[in-house]
Amino acid sequence: MSNKIDLSTNIAGVQFDNPVIMASGTYGFGKEYSEYVDLNQIGGISVKGLTLKERKGNKPPRIAETPAGILNSVGLQNPGVESFIREDLPFLKNYKTKIIANIAGNTIEEYCEMAEILGDSQVDAIEMNVSCPNVKAGCLAFGTTPKGIEEITSAVKKYCKQPLIVKLTPNVSDIRSIAIAAEGAGADCISLINTILGLAIDINKKKPILANNFGGLSGPAVKPIALRMVYEAAHAVKIPVIGMGGISSWEDAIEFMLAGASAIMVGTANFVNPIIPVEIVNGIEKYLESHGHTNLNEIIGKLELND
Amino acid sequence: MGNILNEQIVNTKMLCKDVFKMTISSEYVASNAKPGQFVNIRCGGLDAMLRRPISICDVDKSQNTFDIVIQVKGRGTEKLCSMCQGKVDIMAPLGNSFMIDDKHENICVVGGGIGTFPLLYLLKCSQAANKTALLGFRNKESVVLEDKFRAAAGNVEIATDDGSYGKKAFVTELLEEKIKSQKPDIIYTCGPAIMMQKVSAIAEKNKIPCQVSMEQRMGCGIGACLVCACKTKNGNNWEFSHVCKDGPVFWSTEVCWD
Ligand SMILES: Cc1cc2nc3c(=O)[nH]c(=O)nc-3n(C[C@H](O)[C@H](O)[C@H](O)COP(=O)(O)OP(=O)(O)OC[C@H]3O[C@@H](n4cnc5c(N)ncnc54)[C@H](O)[C@@H]3O)c2cc1C
Ligand SMILES: Cc1cc2nc3c(=O)[nH]c(=O)nc-3n(C[C@H](O)[C@H](O)[C@H](O)COP(=O)(O)O)c2cc1C
Ligand code: FES
Numbered sequence: 034m035s036n037k038i039d040l041s042t043n044i045a046g047v048q049f050d051n052p053v054i055m056a057s058g059t060y061g062f063g064k065e066y067s068e069y070v071d072l073n074q075i076g077g078i079s080v081k082g083l084t085l086k087e088r089k090g091n092k093p094p095r096i097a098e099t100p101a102g103i104l105n106s107v108g109l110q111n112p113g114v115e116s117f118i119r120e121d122l123p124f125l126k127n128y129k130t131k132i133i134a135n136i137a138g139n140t141i142e143e144y145c146e147m148a149e150i151l152g153d154s155q156v157d158a159i160e161m162n163v164s165c166p167n168v169k170a171g172c173l174a175f176g177t178t179p180k181g182i183e184e185i186t187s188a189v190k191k192y193c194k195q196p197l198i199v200k201l202t203p204n205v206s207d208i209r210s211i212a213i214a215a216e217g218a219g220a221d222c223i224s225l226i227n228t229i230l231g232l233a234i235d236i237n238k239k240k241p242i243l244a245n246n247f248g249g250l251s252g253p254a255v256k257p258i259a260l261r262m263v264y265e266a267a268h269a270v271k272i273p274v275i276g277m278g279g280i281s282s283w284e285d286a287i288e289f290m291l292a293g294a295s296a297i298m299v300g301t302a303n304f305v306n307p308i309i310p311v312e313i314v315n316g317i318e319k320y321l322e323s324h325g326h327t328n329l330n331e332i333i334g335k336l337e338l339n340d
Numbered sequence: 341m342g343n344i345l346n347e348q349i350v351n352t353k354m355l356c357k358d359v360f361k362m363t364i365s366s367e368y369v370a371s372n373a374k375p376g377q378f379v380n381i382r383c384g385g386l387d388a389m390l391r392r393p394i395s396i397c398d399v400d401k402s403q404n405t406f407d408i409v410i411q412v413k414g415r416g417t418e419k420l421c422s423m424c425q426g427k428v429d430i431m432a433p434l435g436n437s438f439m440i441d442d443k444h445e446n447i448c449v450v451g452g453g454i455g456t457f458p459l460l461y462l463l464k465c466s467q468a469a470n471k472t473a474l475l476g477f478r479n480k481e482s483v484v485l486e487d488k489f490r491a492a493a494g495n496v497e498i499a500t501d502d503g504s505y506g507k508k509a510f511v512t513e514l515l516e517e518k519i520k521s522q523k524p525d526i527i528y529t530c531g532p533a534i535m536m537q538k539v540s541a542i543a544e545k546n547k548i549p550c551q552v553s554m555e556q557r558m559g560c561g562i563g564a565c566l567v568c569a570c571k572t573k574n575g576n577n578w579e580f581s582h583v584c585k586d587g588p589v590f591w592s593t594e595v596c597w598d
Contacts (some may be wrong), residue, residue, distance in 0.1 A: 061564035065585070068341050068562075081566070090580055094557045101386040103559065110566045110580060230581040255385060304560045305382065305389055307344060307431070 034142065036322050039328040040314065042076070042296050044273050045196035045221035047157050049076040049131050049296060051314045052167035052329060053286065056300030057082055057160060057200075058107065058136035062121040065130075065238040069307040074314060079160050079224075079298065080117065083135075085143045087113040092244035095157030097233040102254030102279075103229050103301055106245035109137055116148050118154045131157040133198065140184050140217050141175075145192045152194035159195050161186070164227035176202045176227075178215035186218035196221035203229050203255075203262055212274075224275035224298065225266055226259045252301040253279045260292050267293025268333060281309065283316020290317075293334040342380075342434045342562065345370055350405055351422045355484040356558055358412040361397070367404045369396070374437035375462035375567060376553055376589045379408060380421065380561035382429040383584035388416035393558050393584070395458035395530075396433060398488070408548070409457045409485070415569040433520055434561055435588050438462045438551055445469045448524035449493070450515050450539050452476040452531025458553060468525075470494060472518060476511030476531065480504035490504060512538045519546050529592075540592035550592035556583040571596040 040051040053079055063078050072078070090110025097104045112120065115138065125132050134156040138144040144161060151159055163176035163185060175181045182199065189198050199215040201208065203226040204228035215223050228249025233242045239246070259278025267274040276294030280286055280304035289297045302309045317329075326332060344524045350363040369379070373392035373396045380391040398407040412418050440462070447468045449459040456475050463471050471493040477483045479502045484556075489496050497514050500507030507514065512535060518524070523546065529539040530553035559565035563585030572581040581587065 051540065059560075059565055061566070065560070065562045069344060090566065090569060093567070093569040093580075095569055096390075096557045096559050096565075098388070098390050103390065105559070105565075105567055107566050110569070252389065301389075304565060305391065307560075307562075314473040 037327055038318055040318055042329050044158070044198075044275065045262055046294055047196055050129065051076040052290070052296035052317070053310050053314050054079060054131075054275065054296055054298045055303065055310065056298035057133075057162065059300040059303050062117070063125050064121075066303065066307055072125075072128040072130045072309060075130045075310050076296065076314075076326075077133055077157070079133040079135045080121070080125075080319050081111050082109045082135045082137045082162050083111050083114045083117050083147065084109055085114060085138060085147055087111065087116065094242060094244055095248075097242035097248065099233050099250065100254060102250050102252035104233050104243060104248035104250050106243045106248035108245065114150055117212065118150070122154060126155055131275065132161045133158045135160040135162050135200070137162040141188050144185060144189045147314065148189050148192040148197075152192065156195060158198055158222075159193055160198040160200050160224060161189055162200050162227070163212070164200055164204070176211070177205050179210045182211055182214040183218040186215050186220050191221035198222040200227055201225040201266070202227045203258060203278070208262045208265050209269040212269045216270040216272050220272060220294070222273045222275060223266060223270065226262055226275065226278045228253065229255055229258065251278070253281055255279045256285060256291070260288060262291040263289055263294050280313070281305070283313045283320065286317055287311050287320055287332065290329065290333050291336040293336070295329070295333055342431050345369070345430050345432060346427050347430060348427055349423060349425055352421065355409065356481055358480070359409060359484055360412070361407055362370065362420070362423070363405050363407050364430070366406050366430075366432070369406050369430075369432050370399050370401050370404045373399050373406060373433040373461075375440070375465050375534060376438040376458055377433040377435045378429045378458075378588065379432035380558070381408075382393060383416040383419040383563045384476040385419065388419055390416070390559065391431065391561060391562060392416045393434075395553075396461055397457040398461050398464070409454070411454045435584060436586070438553075438589050440466050441526070442467060443579055444525040445457055446472070446522060446524045448474065448515070448518060448527050450474045450511055450529040450531070450535075451480075452511055452535045453478070455529070455531030455535075455553070456485070456489075460488055460492060462487070462528060470522070471496070472524065474511050474514040474518065475499070476501075476535070477505070478502070511535065512542060515539060515542055519548070524548060529553070536592075537597045540595070540597070544590055551589050552592050552595060553588045554590060554595070555588070556585050558584050560584070571598070
């Protein structure tokens, strides 16, 4: 293919070879999928959500399939941030794909402590998850008001050596004010959307399918909502935006970039087709070529609304 | 290691109401599959987007084919069973496998319903002198693959819930009787969780090692999404292992049944 086309994207000083990043929680720590995909071909990986100490996660069933989507309630099962740095990060550093550490905590202090610990590690950026719907304390609570976002972002930013990406929840009424609050408090980038709180019911048992009752909806079902929110957020702030929610083809990825995303994340689609990230990278390149573009800046945010 | 494959369906045959045997041509699976492993198969469409895990039931190395047997449960399996020709998108073979030890002379498999299927290939692969299959089905109409099990095991006993075929009993009762006459060196079981829990308790009481094949809803099928949790012992503590990668086969003593 033509080598005139530049697929790289710069997010707060981190240069990604291409804009296709794996969404947190859907790609583990990269190892499992490395048997199916050359991780060097992927722009970046946001790893499974990390907490300060190990978390066992929620009871199963943790997944329910709904039309064009899934509900999950994993509950942040992970080995803890220090174990990640020791056991999992070295493997990922064998690849040139950029590594984003996704962190979640119960208190602002926990987030700060994790950011500090990660500062000495080789991760390329930190994604602060203030939007996980599946854990009882903390997390989501910080993400639903501008004041909450501002407080936690400005506190955590002080401890960050790497760029700070704030991951926003769609479970709010005005995404713009949340995005502006994150930017104002020092976020280097925002990513959205996390999953949308949902419920699936087994009508025979007259019980929720998920052991945890409610779960986070992802997959194609959420795409139109995600696109609208990415558009609104990207037009409210100057910092770069990473868009996600239901992306399962290169066409979807282009839509998010036209709406204003400088990079995109792919989650649920990996479960269906493990080589989808590579297909998306190739599709974006072909699209740019066929439209006479040479780099991503020629499409990012170039959506024109109807009069 | 599993692979993403686009393989040819050789044929799909109805075995009884809502149960279909699908034969798939695949050199990779035929030469790599171990008993107890599964395939993660794409049903297609946005209403059954996720792949469905289905056990490898039988392998024919001479023909480079393998069989899966599918019970129609919902949207995904319904779609699968309607595929009679063409290609299927599978990730396979996935998961660990049953442990086969040449020292074992007497082996016994205990299966219930759709849990009987993976036990067939296990019986075929085992070189044990005495092989027993104890199979439980709902009723006469749902008894399938009996001839194949008879060819693979010297001793096959069938129980039905309503007594319309074989013995009117739970398959666990057959196991208790079997142990009285001849104690197996190892028990392998797959089926409803309650049945496997009971089998594990009987095995433990009689000090017989026992392997169980667990079932859980899956997302990725390869250990990345962590949704297919299964509670297992970890020293004096417990943890959530994952059926797709750490399993589906576990030692019965590893599993926390609560
Ligand atoms: C390791 C393993 C091996 C299996 N082997 C076989 C087999 O050989 N033959 C067979 O008929 N069935 C087998 N199953 C069960 C089979 O995967 C489910 O019956 C099937 O996924 C149901 O899908 P559906 O779309 O028809 O049902 P729906 O109810 O419409 O499915 C909705 C969702 O729930 C999931 N789900 C529903 N029931 C189960 C279940 N019991 N286990 C796992 N996920 C479930 C589906 O995968 C899907 O994501 C196996 C399951 C596992 C985990
Ligand atoms: C099984 C699963 C686990 C997830 N775990 C996390 C997590 O740990 N941290 C996080 O920030 N987002 C998590 N998410 C949300 C995804 O990163 C992403 O925001 C969401 O799934 C939307 O994208 P998608 O529709 O492409 O999947 C998880 C999603 C799924 C499906
Ligand atoms: S299904 Fe994803 S970890 Fe088992």
